[in-house]
Amino acid sequence: MKLINKPSQLRSLLSLFCSILLLLELAFVAAEDPYRFFDWTITYGDIYPLGVKQQGILINGQFPGPEIYSVTNDNLIINVHNNLTEPFLLSWNGVQQRRNSYQDGVYGTTCPIPPGKNFTYTLQVKDQIGSFFYFPSLAFHKAAGGFGAIKILSRPRIPVPFPDPAGDFSLLIGDWYQINHKKLQSVLDFGHRLPFPQAVLINGRPSGTTFTVEQGKTYRLRISNVGLQNTLNFRIQGHDMKLVEVEGTHTIQTTYSSLDVHVGQSYSVLITVDQAPKDYYIVVSTRFTNKILTSTAILHYSNSQQSVFGPIPSGPTTQIDWSIKQARSIRTNLTASGPRPNPQGSYHYGLINISRTITLVSSTAQVNKKQRYAVNSVSFTPADTPLKLADYFNIGGIFQVGSIPDSPSGRPMYLDTSVMGADFRAFVEVVFQNHENIIQSWHIDGYSFWVVG
16 A cells, blocks of 8 residues: 655645546536526416406416426426415426326325415426416316416427527417306306306407517417317417427427417417518407307517508307317427437337227216216215325325226216326327217326327
């Protein structure tokens, strides 16, 4: 063994050791994905979307709530303070909860945030890109606000199948009620269906929202239907839209004059503002309804020489086949990169081994004189203990796996804490059936999926 007995040698060795430690620390920091921190306070406040005062749910005083801007693999730390008088939860529509469904913010997986308390959501948008939104998931709070946009941009080194746009706008569209959300909930509790809404909003307003653009440039619009029940048609006067992304998947770039956006859906389109320098209508209207509600915003050219004028461009109304044909025209871009550099089509979908088929049929009926909705005859009733806690701590008597069947049972509607089991990493085929006379939107929380038929 050779000992170091010279101060100069010892100083050199210590310097080298410190340098190695610093390099290791820098390498660790560089390897860790970035963090973005948010601190939100949830309150009731006065809002005037229809020109009269009503109670709304605000996030940091905003209606709609603040936008979440992020990049693939970012860690999102969102501290939510509930200053309402009742429990509150936020759900992150489209964000894939990779083995952390307890952060998902729906009753059954996450404990509600009690009044006067806070909860910190820890999410990672791992291997995700695209356009999404968040919303409150309890007690009909969504009918009072509390929703906002989520943008997940691609990492700089990942190619995107279109040039960088000159601007990137989020448009939250949805049906809206002037009726207080608690009264809307009581409507269902007394055995009635929801009434027809009073309006359609674009970013919290029925009209007057303006988006300023420069002539000759191309812009990205992220359109999300944050409403309660109505499909909406979206169109822009004198401008076609090129669909480029649907909820985190790049699409074959098809051009549309208008788009049906169903409840919960998010579409991303490119528009090139190459028309005469004036203002143009952005139009949103209800679909599949006898009475048509319409809302407008303004696409304002920066060198505009004329305000909007003339009739508001009309769109489709009750034609269901029109909407189905459009949905069938949307295709995945198999050669484009997704959140990673490999193409979205690099996985051989045709070789997937389907191990199970689940058929889900929706229905509606009254149970105990309350309006209820069911899947395979089971209408979900929440347990006192969140299901993830009961599962984690092995608490018996809270729920039973298999309490909802894989296919329709033919039984009359009944109440249960319905839980369907699945095998980790299994590929499951799900068939949806709708025997009702209304359009249905299904939300598979925390999952993406392939539409095959």
